[in-house]
Amino acid sequence: MNTPELLKFCIEKGLLVDEEVLSLFSETGDVESVKVIIEKIKNHTQKRLITKKLFNENKETVNQFFSDLPEENQKKLEKLKIQLGLSIKISKEVSTEITKINEPEKTEITNELGAYIEKVKVLTTYFSKPKKLGVSDFLDSFKNRFIEMKNILQNHYALDNLVSINKISGDRRGISIIGMVSDKRVSKNKNILLEVEDLTGKTKIFINSNNQELYKKAEDV
Secondary structure, three states: OHHHHHHHHHHHHHOOEOOHHHHHHHHHHHHHHHHHHHHHHHHHHHHOOOOOHHHHOOHHHHHHHHHHOOOOHHHOOOOHHOOOOOOOOHHHHHHHHHHHOOOOHHHHHHHHHHHHHOOOOOOOOOOOHHHHHHHHHHHHHHHHHHHHHHHHHHOOOOOEEEEEEEHHHOOOOEOOOOOOOEEEOOOOOOOEEEEEOOOOOEEEEEEEOOOHHHHHHHHOO
């Protein structure tokens, strides 16, 4: 898994990556090519939130980004293209190859499988009782995801004076927090107010519209 390296790269570029997309990126064996694709789609779309939808909305251009890679790298990322919904080429090729198998070959394969199946004996069958999900299950899932994200981010060099939200005091400056945005509002003066929470509490973050660089990042949250 290359999640920490990719997450660090995205943070340095000021990007947010959808959890599902980050997982797909991390499963590839070619991190450097993935970085190239991320950089190109960022420059092309000027978007800071990378999602599956963004790839599909720019499918033709993104496919060209993949085509610009060396052939060897393209092969490594073919599975990623399919998972992102950009390509079904491999699926069609596999289907074509299957239809080429003639009837004698298919019969032979079927007979071999049947012989193996006949030798299988089921000794015991286990059934798990269906569990009704409740609020506590969703809270546990949220906590686990947050802890996983925090463990990845907390060693990032850009996070100076990292503290939990409940440890923030009124006279502290130049601190860093790791949290999830639970609410976002825009004032009449176009300033942005974010409500951020971690496992210890909540706090509000004010982004002045005069700070263009920070404001642009906050718009994509």
